[in-house]
Amino acid sequence: MLVPLYGFLEGDTLGLLVLAHDTMNMGKAAELLVQAAKPRVTQTSEIRIVVNGLEINPSLTVAQAGLTALARFDVRRN
Amino acid sequence: MESQHASGESWLSLARKLDWDFSYVDERDVFPAEICGKPWLDGNAWRSWDEPYKTSYSSYVATQHEKEQSLKTVDHVLGRLRDFQSLDVAWLNGLKLHAAALPLAEFAATIGNLRAARFGRDGAWRAAAALGALDECRHAQIPLRMMHKLVRWDRQFDWTHKFYHTNCWVAIAARRLFDELLLFSDPIEFAVATNFVFETGFTNLQFIGLASIAEESGDRLFEQMTMSIQTDEARHAQIGLPVLETVIKHDPEYAQYLIDKWFWRSWVVFAILTGFTMDYLTPVEKRKASFKEFVQEWVLDQFLTSIENLGLKKPWYWDTFLQSLDYYHHMVYASAYTYRATVWFDLVVPGPGELHWLAEKYPNSWKSFEPVWNRIHEQWEHCDPGVDFGVHGTSIVGFCNMCQIVLCQGTPEHNTACTLDHKGQRYIFCSEPCKWIFEREPDRYAGHKDLVKRVLAGEAPANLVQLLRTYCSLDFDSWGKDARKGEYPWLRRQPKDPRKEEG
Numbered sequence: 001m002l003v004p005l006y007g008f009l010e011g012d013t014l015g016l017l018v019l020a021h022d023t024m025n026m027g028k029a030a031e032l033l034v035q036a037a038k039p040r041v042t043q044t045s046e047i048r049i050v051v052n053g054l055e056i057n058p059s060l061t062v063a064q065a066g067l068t069a070l071a072r073f074d075v076r077r078n
Numbered sequence: 079m080e081s082q083h084a085s086g087e088s089w090l091s092l093a094r095k096l097d098w099d100f101s102y103v104d105e106r107d108v109f110p111a112e113i114c115g116k117p118w119l120d121g122n123a124w125r126s127w128d129e130p131y132k133t134s135y136s137s138y139v140a141t142q143h144e145k146e147q148s149l150k151t152v153d154h155v156l157g158r159l160r161d162f163q164s165l166d167v168a169w170l171n172g173l174k175l176h177a178a179a180l181p182l183a184e185f186a187a188t189i190g191n192l193r194a195a196r197f198g199r200d201g202a203w204r205a206a207a208a209l210g211a212l213d214e215c216r217h218a219q220i221p222l223r224m225m226h227k228l229v230r231w232d233r234q235f236d237w238t239h240k241f242y243h244t245n246c247w248v249a250i251a252a253r254r255l256f257d258e259l260l261l262f263s264d265p266i267e268f269a270v271a272t273n274f275v276f277e278t279g280f281t282n283l284q285f286i287g288l289a290s291i292a293e294e295s296g297d298r299l300f301e302q303m304t305m306s307i308q309t310d311e312a313r314h315a316q317i318g319l320p321v322l323e324t325v326i327k328h329d330p331e332y333a334q335y336l337i338d339k340w341f342w343r344s345w346v347v348f349a350i351l352t353g354f355t356m357d358y359l360t361p362v363e364k365r366k367a368s369f370k371e372f373v374q375e376w377v378l379d380q381f382l383t384s385i386e387n388l389g390l391k392k393p394w395y396w397d398t399f400l401q402s403l404d405y406y407h408h409m410v411y412a413s414a415y416t417y418r419a420t421v422w423f424d425l426v427v428p429g430p431g432e433l434h435w436l437a438e439k440y441p442n443s444w445k446s447f448e449p450v451w452n453r454i455h456e457q458w459e460h461c462d463p464g465v466d467f468g469v470h471g472t473s474i475v476g477f478c479n480m481c482q483i484v485l486c487q488g489t490p491e492h493n494t495a496c497t498l499d500h501k502g503q504r505y506i507f508c509s510e511p512c513k514w515i516f517e518r519e520p521d522r523y524a525g526h527k528d529l530v531k532r533v534l535a536g537e538a539p540a541n542l543v544q545l546l547r548t549y550c551s552l553d554f555d556s557w558g559k560d561a562r563k564g565e566y567p568w569l570r571r572q573p574k575d576p577r578k579e580e581g
Contacts, residue, residue: 039453
């Protein structure tokens with residue numbers, strides 16, 4: 001199932017919509033966000049993913065991370 | 079027949095306050111609470127309503143006639159196409175932004191004033207609002223008339239009229255504000271929100287601050303136009319204070335709520351409208367002060383003094399507002415630059431001189447924006463001039479469900495967007511104040527879909543170019559580009575590798 005999420009990349013100036021699949025792992029969702037923010041933020045692979053203030057394992061799927069449609073996730077740069 | 083001999087002044091005092099007691103109908107039927115607004119008070123509670131600058135219809139007409147004549151002369155002398163063509167290209171694009179935002183909003187204000195001219199609770203208030211309606215009609219027509227001649231030269235000026243009829247995200251946000259503020263509000267909310275907060279608190283920024291920059295930039299027509307409008311605004315803005323004083327007397331909590339709500343809602347729109355032009359679209363050598371300095375002078379000092387003198391408190395989110403003064407319009411500008419095809423005016427990249435100026439003016443925040451502009455510079459260095467989509471976003475951006483502006487509050491390190499689940503729907507807001515406004519009146523706001531929800535509902539296309547063309551009424555000629563085509567002398571453009579060219 002397609003799950004639209006609001007992604008916020010540290011260093012960026014706005015929030016972006018990331019169209020993820022509930023079986024997609026969060027690392028991939030974060031990668032999509034980093035790619036979408038490319039015009040404003042230098043690409044990096046050194047990242048942490050934060051949901052509801054807690055860092056999560058990037059191998060968790062969107063569903064396992066408890067994210068439902070239009071939820072927020074953050075990508076912090078190391 | 080004594081009145082025939084009365085002096086102008088004594089005649090005015092009789093004519094401006096025409097009220098009487100109703101014998102055959104109930105006052106509540108003449109002034110229904112649903113239309114007049116709250117608090118509903120007996121007519122006597124409004125009898126002390128008084129505006130400091132009083133005018134009769136005849137002196138109003140004489141003054142307006144003079145202003146019109148003077149503006150027409152200025153337009154004739156300084157409004158020729160070659161006068162516009164001699165202006166800096168960045169400034170011209172600030173002009174497009176203002177020209178589009180003004181006329182139809184002013185026309186909506188005509189309607190708001192007309193509602194007050196009928197349902198305002200005191201005769202003098204109604205008389206002042208009737209003249210206010212005429213003012214706003216004039217303000218709608220002036221920019222339409224002046225910008226019309228530019229349409230053949232530059233199609234983006236067509237948005238002076240077209241803007242509010244489109245689904246460009248800025249138009250959605252502007253309609254979201256002005257529909258409620260000017261068309262929907264009852265006369266009490268209108269007087270507090272439009273006349274007091276918007277016109278007393280914010281339009282000085284626009285009509286005085288920006289007019290002085292226009293003069294510096296050589297745009298005498300814009301300067302004269304805004305100054306002419308401002309003289310009307312200053313007169314009808316005075317409707318707000320006596321209405322607010324009465325509301326404070328009878329329902330201080332509601333008065334505080336109106337101030338808190340409308341200050342924030344006005345702020346987010348003005349930050350874009352005026353902040354873009356003052357800090358980015360005015361040539362750096364012509365800038366008199368930063369947007370923040372103008373806000374400090376025209377909004378903070380004067381507005382805070384006014385509300386504190388009335389016994390009201392600063393809005394509860396004051397610290398958030400002060401932080402946004404350092405960040406918000408910079409966040410939106412950088413975002414808009416990298417999504418410039420989604421608007422009807424062109425934007426520019428600040429070069430080394432401008433970046434230095436911005437760093438000096440915004441010592442608390444500018445460090446956070448340097449990497450963003452360095453990144454944009456770097457990308458232009460790898461792109462040919464004019465290849466706008468080489469330095470442009472393509473994904474869908476998020477919009478606040480309250481103000482309908484892109485999710486740009488907070489800082490690049492920490493965006494303050496927050497979500498709320500309400501009656502089985504999820505909403506996102508750019509900031510706590512926007513969320514708070516929604517939560518106070520969810521039924522008023524919950525049904526309005528932002529652009530993301532329209533895309534997800536299949537009402538608007540998800541592909542950016544398709545969205546712009548078929549949904550936002552933009553096309554290649556009209557959508558925003560880099561105003562200098564990415565040709566900046568300070569860019570260190572990378573020489574092309576001939577082997578790649580061959581391959």
